[in-house]
Amino acid sequence: MNHPARLAAAVLTATMAVLTTACGSEGGDSPSDPIKGAGSGDGKTSASPSASTSQGGVKRPEITLSKDFQADFENWTNSDPKLQAILNDGREQLRAKYAAVINADPNSEAVAFYSSEATRVSARKWINQFVEDDNDIMGKVTAFDAKALISDTGSGVLFYCVDERGASTQNRKTGKVVKTPDKPESVLQYRTRLDKTPQGVWKTTSVTVVAGGCSR
Template identity: 30%
Template structure:
């Protein structure tokens, strides 16, 4: 059964960003460039050249004492996060929370379960509003995704005032779009799809979680090739 987000659900979840397009390369939800994110110029200057490393499944920060919601993803969806090794604790925490933010979005796409989602735990501000609108469109269309999606080329820039700018790329050449109810393939994987580059602003919330509050994206980005 298709489930559409009620207006109260959108308003009540105070925050989000377009952390992905509508499951694959159809680009739904990508229209409209966001205003430049403060601190984005020079993002990543505080870090060394990243060395990609595939992380363990379902990583969590060690000893941060944060009560995080459980996130479930289906076996036919493989999200790969090639994050760099970093020495600074804040940089490491930004990378982990940004990964969980992506997973929280795909949990809704995978199960069409809005009430049980943890999107607002990792996303706030304008980013949450945009993400919930994007998810609303996906649920209304009755689609979901499977296959492999890889996130890579991360750079972190910690800003004053417990804020950070994070840039990264997304390769979705291995993702497949399905009808949620029938599992019929709506769009096959496109091996020629060009990657998307994201610039996100994160702020440290009261619980110590780095929450995505703004995000802009560049589709078919030459900076990700």
């Protein structure tokens, strides 16, 4: 079965099975801790096609997207290094899932690197939807309006929006292209929580995706 592209939402229950209308969650509750710091992007950057970094002495996996798929990250910078680290690892967690779909690899090491056990399981289910339907992703998504916070418990909180209206799925065998509907529901809001590992990696521990949660 061919689904219209809903590149972000993890579909976990039968009531969420239609990607064009569903909201998804990846483990845990939506972030709601009181915050002691807040920031949004103050510049404009685009993620490189391949991002292999060694921040804080930690070697991060190289993530490469195909030439047919582009993920732009607008206003994804912050003057606070702690909040920038949350932005960086939150961005790479999303890019890792896109790359896993492109590579038809539900067991992606990069997804595991940036995800907790709970979000890794649900991300694998989401990736498998594309693998089982033999679908690739193409076109462009734009992530914008990122806001990084640090809660009183020390967890990171990252809210951002993803506009999927420029993206499509393409069946690898038939070549059939299904474009993401040009509707408000195709602009998603991500509400994510991240926890810092002893090695200094901000792993995503919960994700809630709200269809139509942002406007653009």
